[in-house]
Each structure stands twice: as structure tokens, then as C-alpha cells.
Amino acid sequence: MNAQSSVDYGVGARFSVAVMADDYADIILTALAEADSSGLEVTTDDVSTHVSGTEDRILAYIGAVIAGCARSGHHVSVHLLLSRGCPGELACELPPDTLAQGAEPPQLPVAGITAAAHWSLYPLQDGAEGDHMRHIYAAIEHARELGVEVRAEHYATRLDGDLNAVLQTLAAAWLMVGREVQHVVSHATLSLNSPTAKPGNNANNQPSAR
Amino acid sequence: MNAQSSVDYGVGARFSVAVMADDYADIILTALAEADSSGLEVTTDDVSTHVSGTEDRILAYIGAVIAGCARSGHHVSVHLLLSRGCPGELACELPPDTLAQGAEPPQLPVAGITAAAHWSLYPLQDGAEGDHMRHIYAAIEHARELGVEVRAEHYATRLDGDLNAVLQTLAAAWLMVGREVQHVVSHATLSLNSPTAKPGNNANNQPSAR
Numbered sequence: 048m049n050a051q052s053s054v055d056y057g058v059g060a061r062f063s064v065a066v067m068a069d070d071y072a073d074i075i076l077t078a079l080a081e082a083d084s085s086g087l088e089v090t091t092d093d094v095s096t097h098v099s100g101t102e103d104r105i106l107a108y109i110g111a112v113i114a115g116c117a118r119s120g121h122h123v124s125v126h127l128l129l130s131r132g133c134p135g136e137l138a139c140e141l142p143p144d145t146l147a148q149g150a151e152p153p154q155l156p157v158a159g160i161t162a163a164a165h166w167s168l169y170p171l172q173d174g175a176e177g178d179h180m181r182h183i184y185a186a187i188e189h190a191r192e193l194g195v196e197v198r199a200e201h202y203a204t205r206l207d208g209d210l211n212a213v214l215q216t217l218a219a220a221w222l223m224v225g226r227e228v229q230h231v232v233s234h235a236t237l238s239l240n241s242p243t244a245k246p247g248n249n250a251n252n253q254p255s256a257r
Numbered sequence: 258m259n260a261q262s263s264v265d266y267g268v269g270a271r272f273s274v275a276v277m278a279d280d281y282a283d284i285i286l287t288a289l290a291e292a293d294s295s296g297l298e299v300t301t302d303d304v305s306t307h308v309s310g311t312e313d314r315i316l317a318y319i320g321a322v323i324a325g326c327a328r329s330g331h332h333v334s335v336h337l338l339l340s341r342g343c344p345g346e347l348a349c350e351l352p353p354d355t356l357a358q359g360a361e362p363p364q365l366p367v368a369g370i371t372a373a374a375h376w377s378l379y380p381l382q383d384g385a386e387g388d389h390m391r392h393i394y395a396a397i398e399h400a401r402e403l404g405v406e407v408r409a410e411h412y413a414t415r416l417d418g419d420l421n422a423v424l425q426t427l428a429a430a431w432l433m434v435g436r437e438v439q440h441v442v443s444h445a446t447l448s449l450n451s452p453t454a455k456p457g458n459n460a461n462n463q464p465s466a467r
Binding site for chain 2: 234
């Protein structure tokens with residue numbers, strides 16, 4: 048196994064943030080400008096934003112952009128994709144069974160903003176002996192340790208908690224599974240400030256901001 | 258191989274539609290009310306909407322909801338998840354290597370609305386002999402046949418074309434791979450009416466609606 052830098056190893060993310068307000072463009076552009084992108088390569092187009100760098104910087108940056116948008120008080124919906132172990136575009140450019148240097152799960156401060164997520168984690172390229180569910184159960188146990196409420200739903204696991212605890216859960220699971228599986232992808236839809244969030248859906252009694 | 262109904266086989270979707278306007282709630286609720294949900298089970302919460310039924314009904318319904326929102330002229334962002342072959346919540350309730358009855362790829366009318374998508378397709382549970390890339394190359398060739406412009410990007414394939422042709426591409430790939438692989442998941446972010454869409458990004462010269 049050769050140690051790989053995060054960029055060589057294809058560590059990165061795509062995310063799109065939607066702010067449901069007439070002044071969405073100003074809110075998103077301000078949040079992007081105020082978030083610290085040092086050490087990252089960030090490319091935005093009309094569909095989503097691609098971010099590559101180390102895991103902790105990626106998560107801190109995305110957390111800051113989402114928090115900046117959510118502090119407007121408007122309803123915010125996010126689609127987040129985390130990927131590792133498959134650099135390149137259509138085809139992976141790494142030989143199979145290459146494992147990355149094991150980064151520690153990012154530590155993020157409490158955001159003070161409640162988020163709900165529908166989260167899916169896909170261990171890919173884990174070979175014939177792969178046991179997806181073992182990795183996924185471990186990841187869900189870790190989420191509970193982070194104070195995030197966890198509930199299974201169809202095609203996704205629901206997470207409710209502080210925005211940064213939810214993001215730490217996603218990142219920790221992605222990294223934990225990545226210690227054994229080369230190509231690990233995670234997708235999540237996050238919802239913040241939803242007017243239809245119910246207290247019963249949410250560990251932290253999410254307020255309706257609108 | 259036993260033939261399974263679409264519900265037994267876990268055929269379904271999750272999607273969330275964000276409309277970037279102050280009156281987003283009215284626009285989304287109207288689009289949901291006007292879309293034909295016959296034959297489907299539809300459950301909406303504050304994060305996303307779960308839809309189960311046959312492939313053609315699921316795609317027609319989601320296409321109608323997205324089109325209804327996009328006809329407002331506002332910028333719309335969608336996260337769509339298609340899943341097959343893994344019914345249940347946390348764990349799949351089907352024995353491995355169960356294949357579904359091969360549904361034909363849905364045929365949808367031209368929507369008359371341009372969409373751009375970042376699309377990822379994951380063949381899961383395809384065993385030791387699995388060849389993800391073969392399935393994915395075939396799916397991309399099918400997209401081109403549907404008149405959709407295709408471009409590889411990091412972690413996703415970009416699709417540009419009529420909304421329903423883009424959705425047909427996603428559905429056809431999901432079904433095509435599903436003829437050989439039990440559990441197939443696809444995720445896409447779709448963007449419509451983006452003010453930053455550039456003609457060079459788009460086969461159909463997407464107009465800026467705002």
C-alpha cells in the first residue's frame with residue numbers, strides 16, 4: 048500500500064446549496080465569499096461546486112457555506128456528495144486496492160444551527176469479501192456518539208442534530224469505511240430552517256424560521 | 258430468478274425540489290397537487306419526498322413536479338435518488354442475486370424545459386465479477402442516443418438537454434444496469450433556470466430566466 052496525498056487519492060466533494068428566497072444569489076455569494084477556502088481547490092458551475100483538498104478543510108468549508116446561507120433564516124436545501132479513492136473523471140485513475148493515508152475524522156465546532164439530513168453511504172470496490180452493512184452499522188453507532196439522532200428510512204438514514212455534528216457524522220463514516228474500502232461515496236440531502244419541520248422529527252426541536 | 262413486483266423489488270425514488278423564490282412553498286405545493294400520482298405511494302417530509310411504484314409512473318410523476326416548479330421561471334435545484342433491488346430500510350430484505358422483471362425504460366414526452374444535471378450511477382452488489390465501468394459506458398452511450406449532451410466531470414457525469422430526456426437517461430441507465438446487477442442506485446443534482454447557465458455549457462442554449 049502506498050500512502051497517497053488527499054488530492055492524488057481523489058478526496059473531494061460536490062455540493063449545491065439552494066436558498067428559497069428571492070435574494071438567494073446575494074445570500075449564496077456572500078456565504079461563499081466569507082467561508083475560508085484556504086488550502087482548497089474550489090470550482091463552481093451552474094449545477095454544483097466541486098471542492099478538493101484534505102477532509103478537514105473540505106468539511107469546514109462546506110459547513111461554513113451552509114451555515115452562512117442558513118443564518119439568513121430562509122429555508123435552505125443542500126445536496127452533498129463526498130468521494131474518496133477514485134480520482135479522475137469517468138474512470139478511476141488509481142489501481143484497485145489502493146488505500147489512503149488514514150486521516151482522522153474532522154472536528155468541527157458547534158454551528159448552533161439545526162439540520163436534518165437524508166444520508167446514504169456507498170462502499171464501492173470492496174471486492175468479493177465486502178460487507179457493506181458492517182461498515183454502515185459502525186458509522187451509525189458513531190453518529191449516535193456525536194449526539195446525532197439516527198433513524199432508518201427507505202434508501203437513506205435520517206440524521207437530526209447540529210449542522211456540524213451532522214457533517215462530522217457524514218465525514219467520520221466516509222473516513223471509517225475508507226480505511227478498508229478504496230472507493231467510498233456518500234450522498235446527503237440536508238434541510239435547514241424548514242417551515243414543515245416537526246419537533247417530533249428533530250432531536251433539537253428545530254424552530255421554524257419562516 | 259423469481260419475478261418480483263416493483264414494490265417487492267424496492268423500486269423507488271427520493272427527491273427534493275428547491276425553488277429559489279420567496280413564494281417557494283406555494284409553487285411546490287401547486288406542482289405536487291397538479292402532478293398525477295396515480296398508482297404511486299408518495300410520502301413527503303421536511304427533507305425529501307419518497308415515491309414508490311413502477312419505474313414509468315415514478316419518472317412521469319417526478320418529471321411533472323419538477324416541470325411544474327420550473328414553469329414559475331424561478332431557479333430550481335433538485336436532488337434525485339433512484340433505487341432498485343434493496344427494499345427495506347437499513348438492511349436489504351431480498352436475498353442477493355435476485356433480479357427484477359426487466360421493465361422497459363420509461364418514455365416521456367418532451368418537457369420543453371432545459372435542464373442540466375450532475376449524475377452518478379452506482380451498481381452495488383454485483384459480486385466479484387462486477388464491471389462497473391462497462392455498465393456506465395453503456396448508459397452514457399444511451400444518453401447520447403436520447404439527444405442529451407454528456408460530459409465527464411469529477412465524481413459525476415454532466416447531462417444537458419430537455420428535462421424529460423435527462424430523466425429518461427437516468428432511468429434508462431438505472432434499468433439497463435439493473436438487468437445484471439441487483440442493487441442499483443443513482444443520484445443526480447438537476448439545475449433549471451439558472452441565471453449563471455452559459456450557452457457553452459448547454460446543448461440547447463439554456464436561457465436565463467431571471
